[in-house]
Amino acid sequence: MAALTEMVDYTVEDGVAVLTLNNPPVNALSHGVRLGLLKGVEKAQEDESASAIVIYCEGSTFIAGADITEFATGPKDPQLDEVLVALEDSGKPTVAAIHGTALGGGLETAMACHYRVAVASAKCGLPEVNLGLLPGGGGTQRLPRLVGVEKALEMVTSGQPISAAEAHQLGLVDDVFDGDLRAAAVTYAKIAAQGGEHPRVRDNDEKLLAAREMPQIFDMARGMIAKRARGFLAPEYNIRCIEAAVNLPFDEGLKEERKLFMELLMGPQAQAQQYFFFAQRQSSKIPGIGKDVAERPINKVGVIGAGLMGGGIAMNMANVGIPVTIVETKQEALDRGLGAIRKNYENTAKKGRLSAEQVETRCGLIQGTLAIEDLADCDLVIEAVFENMAVKKEIFANLDRVTKPGTILASNTSALDLNEIASATNRPEDVIGLHFFSPANVMKLLEVVRGDKTADDVIKTAMAFAKRIKKVAALSGVCPGFIGNRILYFRQHQAMTLGLEGAHYAQVDKVLYDFGFPMGPFAMWDLAGLELNWDKNNSKPDTSVTDRLCENGEIGQKSGRGFYEYDEKRKPVVRDSTTEIFSEVAANLGVSQRDINDEEILDRLLLPMINEGAKILDEGIAVRASDIDVVYVYGYGWPVYRGGPMHYANKLGLDKVLEKLRHYQKQSGDDFWAPSPYLVKLTEAGGQFQ
Numbered sequence: 001m002a003a004l005t006e007m008v009d010y011t012v013e014d015g016v017a018v019l020t021l022n023n024p025p026v027n028a029l030s031h032g033v034r035l036g037l038l039k040g041v042e043k044a045q046e047d048e049s050a051s052a053i054v055i056y057c058e059g060s061t062f063i064a065g066a067d068i069t070e071f072a073t074g075p076k077d078p079q080l081d082e083v084l085v086a087l088e089d090s091g092k093p094t095v096a097a098i099h100g101t102a103l104g105g106g107l108e109t110a111m112a113c114h115y116r117v118a119v120a121s122a123k124c125g126l127p128e129v130n131l132g133l134l135p136g137g138g139g140t141q142r143l144p145r146l147v148g149v150e151k152a153l154e155m156v157t158s159g160q161p162i163s164a165a166e167a168h169q170l171g172l173v174d175d176v177f178d179g180d181l182r183a184a185a186v187t188y189a190k191i192a193a194q195g196g197e198h199p200r201v202r203d204n205d206e207k208l209l210a211a212r213e214m215p216q217i218f219d220m221a222r223g224m225i226a227k228r229a230r231g232f233l234a235p236e237y238n239i240r241c242i243e244a245a246v247n248l249p250f251d252e253g254l255k256e257e258r259k260l261f262m263e264l265l266m267g268p269q270a271q272a273q274q275y276f277f278f279a280q281r282q283s284s285k286i287p288g289i290g291k292d293v294a295e296r297p298i299n300k301v302g303v304i305g306a307g308l309m310g311g312g313i314a315m316n317m318a319n320v321g322i323p324v325t326i327v328e329t330k331q332e333a334l335d336r337g338l339g340a341i342r343k344n345y346e347n348t349a350k351k352g353r354l355s356a357e358q359v360e361t362r363c364g365l366i367q368g369t370l371a372i373e374d375l376a377d378c379d380l381v382i383e384a385v386f387e388n389m390a391v392k393k394e395i396f397a398n399l400d401r402v403t404k405p406g407t408i409l410a411s412n413t414s415a416l417d418l419n420e421i422a423s424a425t426n427r428p429e430d431v432i433g434l435h436f437f438s439p440a441n442v443m444k445l446l447e448v449v450r451g452d453k454t455a456d457d458v459i460k461t462a463m464a465f466a467k468r469i470k471k472v473a474a475l476s477g478v479c480p481g482f483i484g485n486r487i488l489y490f491r492q493h494q495a496m497t498l499g500l501e502g503a504h505y506a507q508v509d510k511v512l513y514d515f516g517f518p519m520g521p522f523a524m525w526d527l528a529g530l531e532l533n534w535d536k537n538n539s540k541p542d543t544s545v546t547d548r549l550c551e552n553g554e555i556g557q558k559s560g561r562g563f564y565e566y567d568e569k570r571k572p573v574v575r576d577s578t579t580e581i582f583s584e585v586a587a588n589l590g591v592s593q594r595d596i597n598d599e600e601i602l603d604r605l606l607l608p609m610i611n612e613g614a615k616i617l618d619e620g621i622a623v624r625a626s627d628i629d630v631v632y633v634y635g636y637g638w639p640v641y642r643g644g645p646m647h648y649a650n651k652l653g654l655d656k657v658l659e660k661l662r663h664y665q666k667q668s669g670d671d672f673w674a675p676s677p678y679l680v681k682l683t684e685a686g687g688q689f690q
């Protein structure tokens with residue numbers, strides 16, 4: 001065996017040169033890998049004992065892409081394209097042996113080989129779009145030549161990988177094996193070496209021809225992703241590259257790909273999305289809780305409450321094969337809850353995303369009961385009843401009584417004091433917050449709340465458990481509303497103030513929608529239900545717009561009317577009567593109205609969020625700034641191509657943020673705008689949110 005670099009070894013096995021890559025954890029195409037591959041291909045050309053070349057990866061996966069950490073500084077030579085040309089032009093056949101995930105530059109490397117073989121569990125994809133990029137190693141030119149234009153468009157715009165079986169059927173992979181991949185690839189390469197010419201993907205235009213006759217295919221692709229891709233540059237650029245593959249000679253197409261890749265790479269969206277890639281991986285790492293802390297096993301889960309939230313939470317467990325018991329107080333509520341879960345799964349099956357068998361397996365994993373004692377042997381219990389401290393404390397006292405020692409007792413509270421809830425038990429160290437976002441079976445975020453006494457192993461278990469149920473976790477300390485709702489409160493407060501000062505509520509919503517959020521503050525209120533924060537016994541319809549609407553029974557989407565009126569398809573229509581309520585309430589409060597421009601609206605919605613984020617960091621409620629961004633992107637629809645509020649502030653410049661906060665403080669005379677002392681200190685020191 002010869003080490004070509006610290007990451008690539010060269011051996012000859014049964015007359016075939018095997019280039020073995022070892023760059024944990026994902027065999028990214030770091031400098032040492034590119035250099036080793038290039039040296040290996042060159043060496044094999046001279047090596048009379050080798051008739052073919054296999055690329056094989058140690059560890060859990062084939063190359064999962066370019067090394068993203070190199071993007072910021074620019075990769076050292078050799079560049080990826082030089083390596084790919086060497087593989088493609090090799091006089092001896094080249095075979096990629098794929099296991100795990102061949103992603104991005106990894107799949108591009110495989111496509112530059114003459115042949116690709118895979119194990120059945122492997123996956124292949126070009127996920128660059130999720131990093132605000134496009135495949136910059138010829139992927140947009142080679143993929144449509146292998147799988148056809150339509151499939152290539154789908155793969156590059158969604159970033160979703162496909163299975164080895166599908167890749168085989170489409171022609172992306174030449175053979176699929178079970179068992180010893182290394183040996184199978186060597187045998188495959190040896191046989192290939194006996195043939196004549198070895199196919200170069202670049203030379204075969206056959207699968208492009210249909211699209212040349214049907215140029216509308218590209219606009220159809222644009223139309224299909226329009227809603228999902230709103231505001232993003234990368235999906236459109238990916239489509240343009242595939243268009244180039246169809247309409248230009250291979251080398252010209254490559255040039256277009258390179259040009260558009262560099263444009264994206266240098267732009268703010270790709271920077272934000274790459275920042276976010278690492279942010280979401282960082283958020284589960286908690287300083288002070290190291291490898292030495294053991295996780296508690298979670299094999300059975302209990303959920304209290306079969307409502308919308310409890311049902312959605314239970315589905316997360318069933319989806320990954322964990323048995324779950326739901327407790328309700330009344331049979332009728334339990335039946336309704338279990339029925340809603342089944343219906344939800346059946347609807348997914350109707351869309352073809354689950355088989356009938358999977359529906360049954362998942363429903364079979366969810367049991368219902370009226371006896372809290374049935375949770376005795378659960379490893380984790382998640383309480384998901386309505387937000388009432390007395391009720392929650394009673395439930396936790398009961399859980400303390402019935403569950404075995406070591407059971408993790410979690411509350412799904414979105415705002416209540418977790419320490420007070422924990423005080424109802426004799427084991428506050430086992431109590432934690434697991435705040436799911438509605439719909440709980442869909443939304444990616446899990447806000448994990450650490451109480452004053454929560455044990456380290458409980459936190460570690462919660463962070464790992466989140467990953468197991470396919471959520472992204474961010475840790476928050478205890479404060480009203482935790483990270484997410486605490487910050488949201490300040491944005492919603494400003495939205496209402498803007499409305500009272502004369503901005504039309506639909507204008508406010510549009511500004512936030514155009515920024516990239518799925519909806520604005522008023523549409524969000526309507527969706528959540530205005531009654532949630534309505535104190536009926538203390539209602540003030542003359543001085544509160546929301547109280548007035550609630551008194552009218554206009555509580556949002558569920559009553560067909562709130563700020564907006566909703567048709568059967570839930571399309572919001574502006575109501576003049578709402579505008580009148582704003583004017584009347586403003587007059588009652590002595591607030592004078594004026595026209596407010598979009599720039600001021602955007603500032604006044606976003607700056608309070610950043611300022612509150614700074615306070616949250618200062619108080620140690622969030623471990624790091626990027627955790628706040630994770631909460632906002634995954635829990636509240638902040639557009640990922642803008643990175644999250646704290647990244648956005650860093651890019652805007654903290655001095656600018658501070659200047660604007662001071663401006664609005666002066667304009668309004670309201671201490672609501674007083675900058676966080678931490679932000680002031682950080683700005684003066686020339687720092688950034690970290």
Ligand code: 3HC
Nearest residue numbers: 026028064065066067068069103104105127135136137281
């Ligand atoms: N570059 C650098 N680091 C990477 C990386 C990459 N491409 N992919 C993953 N990592 C790191 C992660 O940051 C993480 O580091 P940490 O342990 O310090 O937090 C570690 O590898 C493990 O990653 P995950 O926690 O994500 O591990 P999983 O097992 O859950 O998932 C994976 C593995 C599916 C490969 C996932 O890591 C992934 O999707 N990676 C990114 C794949 C990708 O986007 N590839 C395209 C890159 S861009 C490109 O190739 C451009 C080209 O066209 C020129």
